[in-house]
Amino acid sequence: MIFLGLIQFLLAFDAATSQMAIVDRLLNVYAKMGFTYREERFLDNLPILDSYDFVIVGAGPGGAVTANRLSENPKWTVLLLEAGIEGNLYTDIPALNIIFGFTNYNWKYVTESQPELMCRGMNNKRCSWPSGKG
Structure with missing residues (x-):
């Protein structure tokens, strides 16, 4: 049922419909199905320091695990850098x-x-x- 609803939803648009209008309508469809969206921010991020013991570039599988393991030592400061811009509520919807x-x-x-x-x-x-x- 969800799949058919999404197919009907997507077929209702023409090429002139803006991408964000589609996203807004899709969010409304999800809400009607009971899938509400809650924006989650990284509330536990600490302020940027002047220096770090370790700077890891790239939050892929290797970088994320390395940063996690290094951060287990409370005496060390670890900075994990990742490219890209801040996500938003639209980037968390797999169908988009x-x-x-x-x-x-x-x-x-x-x-x-x-x-x-x-x-x-x-x-x-x-x-x-x-x-x-x-």
């Missing part, structure tokens, strides 16, 4: 991931051209390879 593929939330990677194998109908025969920023 396709919209953010064309914004600053995405690195906009593309594959190498392999016209005999794939992406034959794409620009320069290269497929987009979505990868979100932090």
Whole structure:
């Protein structure tokens, strides 16, 4: 039922409908289904210090685990840096991931051209390879 409702919802829009209007309507559909959204901020973040014992660049699987392990020692200060801009309530909705593929939330990677194998109908025969920023 949820899937059919989302399909009907998405088919109701034309190309002129703005992306954020679609997002707002989708949030209303989710709310009617009982899926309410609550914005969560990182309330436990500490203020930026002048210096740190460890600075880790990249919050991927390796960086996040390393920062977590180092922060277990209360004597050490750890700064974990991640690229990208602050998320918002729209970035937390999985059904909207396709919209953010064309914004600053995405690195906009593309594959190498392999016209005999794939992406034959794409620009320069290269497929987009979505990868979100932090």
